[in-house]
Amino acid sequence: MTNLSEIVSADKERMRVLAMRGRNSVFRKVEKDVDYEDDDDDDDDDDVVGARDGGQEEEEEDEEDEEFEEVVEDDGLYLTPLNFSMVDSGIYRSGFPQLGNFTFLETLGLRSIIYLCPEPYPEPNSEFLRSHGIRLFQFGIEGNKEPFASIPVDTIMDALVVLTDPKNYPLLVHCKRGKHRTGCLVGCFRKWQGWCLSSVFEEYQRFAAAKSRVSDLMFIEMFDVSALRQTLNAASLTLPHVSSPQMKHTY
Structure with missing residues (x-):
């Protein structure tokens, strides 16, 4: 029988995964929202996306974005800007x-x-x-x-x-x-x-x-x-x- 502590632990892990997924979703929008010329930080794109799998399909990314938007609306997560x-x-x-x-x-x-x-x-x-x-x-x-x-x-x-x-x-x-x-x-x-x-x-x-x-x-x-x-x-x-x-x- 599952006890209360195991349920709470599972919920915390779920929130951590969703929060990290949401951060990656937002960071991927940097190039779409701010279309600037190359400046002092343009070579840092790999720092922003972290260990994102380069072979992931665009369709999967869109689904992930939609899923996160629902999480934000339902759970009220707050996303800090990069390097906040x-x-x-x-x-x-x-x-x-x-x-x-x-x-x-x-x-x-x-x-x-x-x-x-x-x-x-x-x-x-x-x-x-x-x-x-x-x-x-x-x-x-x-x-x-x-x-x-x-x-x-x-x-x-x-x-x-x-x-x-x-x-x-x-x-x-x-x-x-x-x-x-x-x-x-x-x-x-x-x-x-x-x-x-x-x-x-x-x-x-x-x-x-x-x-x-x-x-x-x-x-x-x-x-x-x-x-x-x-x-x-x-x-x-x-x-x-x-x-x-x-x-x-x-x-």
């Missing part, structure tokens, strides 16, 4: 949010989003922001895989002014996959918080993994925190200059 994590109280980081992540984002009560890519924000995402009164700050940093490519310090500085302003919290910062551009911004933010460099690098590498870039680590190491403090004092923790060609914000 809490940075600090009221500050979050992630890859690009997809349609399947919107229900989860609603639970955060976001007030602002920092978007680090130069491409226009997709209309479904913009509509989500408008319907929830979320402010979008866009800092267009080009994705570049060159080892000695320069990262725009002024743009990072402007983004940090927004990131360090509590009036913008709760806030989500993201690029495409939440690894390089987001990692650089968060790394500079950690230096402003007084983290030691080894801890800053460890956090960056935890998200970038095998895709870690020496140029990013060098940028973080050389970032001048005293210049940021001067900028924050001059701005009195207000919004960055709207006239900056690298920055856009909407309400």
